[in-house]
Amino acid sequence: MPRTVLITGGTSGIGLAAAARFAADGADVTVTGRRQETVERAAKELGVHGVVCDATEPRQIEALTARLGDTRGTLDVLVNAAGGLPRAATDDGSPLDEVRAQWEANWAQNLMTAVLTTTAVRERMAPGGTVTSIGSIGAERGGGGYGAAKAALAAWNAFLSAELGPHGVTANVISAGYVENTNFFGDRLTRERHDALVAETHNKRPGTPQDIAETVFFLASPGARHITGQTIHVNGGAYTTR
Template sequence: MTHTVLVTGGTSGIGRAIAAAFAADGAEVFVTGRGPETVGQAAKELEVHGVVCDGTDAGQVASLAARFDTLDVLVNAAGGLTRPPAEGASLDEVLAVWQANLAQNLISAVLTTAAVQDRFTDGASVISIGSIGAERGGGAYGASKAALAAWNATLSAQLAPRGVTCNVISAGYIAGTNFFQGKMTDERHQALVEETHDKRPGAVEDIAATAHFLASSGARHITGQTLHVNGGAYTTR
């Protein structure tokens, strides 16, 4: 039976790699993004369904949810980094930065999950993409990702009785994405690699493989968790 998978923010980076992994496994995959051109290009290249949707817009999210009768996997990969306000910024500028980070990294996941949760099948999975920044004082971005993990714990308690697992993948430094918006230097790259135990940057495929596992039958008793995929740059025990 073909699984139905929805990957928000699936047009680039981690989201795109996750969509590709599920598509390669024969799933019917839907990816979302805010730009019609990027959505169309990703859908064509990955041979998946593309939907233009801003996950912070309740009306657009409701329209997205209406496309599904049932849903087996939801991956909340939409998000991004809004740069901190400059020194001496006005309160309005500070507010705008915090609201943008919370909207992109938390509210989009909350709205999308709330919109589709009645369509989850028994054995469905919700996977949200977090960040090592949640553990490292990452300003508004880190705070929004920490809030994502806190929300996930509550979501798991709500949905687990229905057989739905809910987990966060907390990604460390992942090379080859546009997260740093062209501002990654060789020195910064090397410093981030040196923090790891395995002395390599993460790849989008590392996160995609973890997401694919969390949606598998072998992960049915894993829920309410934050899984750190960072090569040892941040360790738990």
């Protein structure tokens, strides 16, 4: 039987590339996104299921899980790819109100999307299944509210791995470096910034969504069954570990 795969934030960038990789392998893939038009476009492009769901909203996640059905042990792969860099706060309050709004937006988009979705579907995870969450090099290098949220994601993942491990489910974070062809920077990435990010790498090229998608796919393979509770850095050497 084909594997069942759920990918949040699966309508563009890394999430879309991961959906394409699993779909090419014959998996039964469902992607989610916040906007109807992008969900429909991705679903049609890849031949997968699409569900409109804002993963920061508990009621929408509950509606998503209801659509997946109540059968335990039927979800093989969960990819928490929803997230991103929130736009500047537009709060008209004090500077502290604006700081709080920005940090709360980062927390919601880059941590709680994964926590809420995983909590909602964990009873549906099949033995031998895997949960992969998309982190960031920003967790290691500052990054303000965004980096702090991604650092918290890695800390939560270690806890999640210990909980899911006895049930035969692995949990890992992929810490991505600079990845081109995503919506992360929007129109805020200058040529100078792009060149500086590429120069930091050892192989002198930007990452691609496919680089991350292939790592996601490997973590869901039989060869990765003893890899869990880890933060795996995929950044061309821009940040190294030992």
